[in-house]
Amino acid sequence: WRMPHASGLDVVSWARRHSHPAAMLMLTARDTLPDRIEGLDAGADDYLVKPFDFGELLARVRALQRRPRNVDAPVLSRGQLALDPVRHQVTVRGAPLSLTSTEYNILELLLRRSPAVVDRKAIAEHAWHDETQPLGSNAIDVQLSRLRAKLPASGVRIVTVRGAGYRLEAA
Structure with a gap:
């Protein structure tokens, strides 16, 4: 689990959350056994305990290479907006939409949970999951404002649900 700046579980979980x-x-x-279960449940495809035989490691790597990978994760779409999590690309009517990584993370979360309302805590955790510094009081508002400004041609808008959070809906 020990790595310089994050645990192995955190790295695997982050990678799986981001497709x-x-x-x-x-x-x-x-x-x-609980450690192995936790590692596999976090998203690892295989788990090998030290000390290990190098031949076994190579055999496990070859086995992983033989497995088909699901690289065709579904594209998330709403209106004229499409987000491809594998390519980390957003398009509006087929044209690329330039987003910062924080804007992308927020939009991805809203699309994944659409039409549900997403609260501010979930947005902060998803958009700034690797930040060690506390967020400013208006960080979410600033990012949502910037993201809203980029969406008019998409056919969707981000709606504030007072006291509950935000959701995507048809414009």
Whole structure:
């Protein structure tokens, strides 16, 4: 689990949340059954405990390479807006839409949960999951304002649901 700036579980979980298609093998000294279950449930495709035989490691890597990867994750769309999580690309009517990584993360969350309302806490956790500094009081408002300004041609808008959060709806 120990890595310089994050735990292995955090890295695997983040990659899976962001639809990263890479095969992941956890190589660790954590050898209890609960540790192995936690690693696999976090998103690892395989789990190997130290010490290990190098031949076994190579065989496991070859086995992972033989497995088909689901690289065709569904494109999220609403109105004329489409978000491709594999290519990390957003288009409006087929034309690329330039977004910052924070704007992309917020839009992805709203699309994934649409038509449900998404609260501010969920937005902060999804958009700034790797930040160590506390967010400014208006950070979410600023990002939503910038994102709203980029969406008029998309046929969708971000609606504020007072006291509850935000949702996407047809413009």
